[in-house]
Amino acid sequence: MPIPDFQAFFLPLLQFAGDEKIHSSNEAYDAMAKHFQLADDDLREMLPSGKQTTFKNRVAWAKAYLSKALLLESPKRGIFRISDRGKEVLAGKPQSLRVKELKQFPEFASFHQAGNKQGEQADTSREEERTATPEEIFEKAYQELRGSLADELLAQIKMNSPEFFENLVVKLLVRMGYGGSIKDAGQALGRCGDEGIDGIIKEDKLGLDVIYIQAKRCQGSVGRPEIQKFVGALHGQRAKKGVFITTGTFTKDAEQYVSTIDPKVVLIDGGRLVDLMIDYNLGVSALDIYEIKKIDSDFFLEE
Secondary structure (H helix, E strand, C coil): CCCCCCCHHHHHHHHHHHHCCCCCHHHHHHCCCCCCHHHHHHHCECCCCCCCCCCHHHHHHHHHHHCCCEECCCCCCCCCCCCHHHHHHHHCCCCCCCCCHHCCHHHHHHHHHHHCCCCCCHHHHHCCCCCHHHHHHHHHHHHHHHHHHHHHHCCCHHCHHHHHHHHHHHHHHCCCCCCHHHHHHHHHHHCCCCCCEEEEEECCCCCCCCCEEEEEECCCCCCCHHHHHHHHHHHHCCEEEEEEECCCCCCCHHHHCCCCCCCCEEEEHHHHHHHHHHHHHCCCCCCCCCCCCCCCCHHHCCC
16 A cells, blocks of 8 residues: 555554553554555655655654654653653544644644744645655655756757767766866767767776767657667777767667667666756756754764
């Protein structure tokens, strides 16, 4: 089954702590996974950042919300147990427990209100029924902004000349750590004179091996025949590695072909190209930087 929204974990997590024992986060994860009968694939699902599983993120935020309402307490770092208030809530045998119920507690209401933007009146019903955790909301907004930037970036590249695109490809590979320097890489561009090859770049700064490049600016798809042409040129040079980069896409036939051949050929389509440009800050600049911080547990350890 799909992973429940983080508010759905409130009541079962409180009920799990209702045995009045001290529990660790890992014990809570195991109990919630069993309670909702989540499959291994569900538990492995990652947030867009790829740094944390969606399941653990939602359980952790459910625990945090219950703690803000003083339904759970932490006698020591890394563990938790039910509080007297939490016992009172369970004694009432609630059928559900969500943000709107937690807001009856002043400590939680103060915390929840502080999370809204200053000077703005929150849509109460919408906030109470929010199903995503703060990280999920932030990452979704980030992915939307990044997607919009990627579309603009690819459109801009297609508006420029083929020569600009070839130089962009070399700059990107150098930015990624190949080729040593722009000067060294640029000297090879367009000079090899072999059909199907646009340039050569060093694989490392010492030039122990080289990578052959084909850069094709196009609107549509690149098929197997064009990849075969590039591979033939690589064989003519006794080359072992090649990169074919396009502003368009590759057909499935082309992708299947390169997975079965030697030399090794990497295909980079327009989507992956602009993703790499954003990752390596080529053709883009930072508008704002937001840091998400967490407690440094080691700092608080007493010797």
